Amino acid sequence: MNQKEESPEFILKKPNMAIAKFVNFKIKHEDWNLYRIEDGSLLRGRIVLSGVLVEGSENIKEKVKKNRKSELKLTFRSNRIFAIESPPESRGPPDFNRYTTKELRSFIVREDLDFETIKEIWNVYELENGIRLKLRLSPTSISRTSKFDSGGIPIYLIDAVMNAKIQLPEDMRKIIRKSIEKQKITIRTKEKF
Secondary structure (H helix, E strand, O other): OOOOOEOOOEEEEOOOOOOOEEEOEEEEEOOOEEEEEOOOOEEEEEEEEEEEEEEOHHHHHHHHHOOOOEEEEEEEEEEEEEEEEOOHHHOOOOOOOOOOHHHHHOOEEEOOOOEEEEEOOOEEEEEOOOOEEEEEEEEEEEEEEEEEOOOOOEEEEEEEEEEEEEEOOHHHHHHHHHHHHHHHHHHHHHHHO
């Protein structure tokens, strides 16, 4: 997630991690994304949100009410989970060894496999201050290695990006819309003189 985003409603910045606080959140919607890999395997992927850190979130509504563009200092922690469902003919001998990503790169046998998106969704979380956080995981590159996991399932290396959207609660957006309209009227009035 780009930590310096700007929207009509707020400026998103990375918080000072020394003073940022974790905020509670509710899971509104979480599900698996599904991709069919060209070799016949099914890739399941998902994001699991594990924490949200915010600096000064209690001031957001007050700044909005005072007709100032608010800085939203927010970041989050998450984990990516991938699971492979491979057809029997793709499986191999179980391997109980653990390999680093660097080691697995040397075992790639098929690089940058094509894949088809079957289902890709946004996971939705609502923070205790009403802000909605939407996260989506999307693979960018899938490579198959010659190694297999302890169940004989082929091991893939998956590069992915995570997209994020942040939505303010409706009551804050109404205040901002009124503020923007008020600013437009003020600008038009100044232009007449």
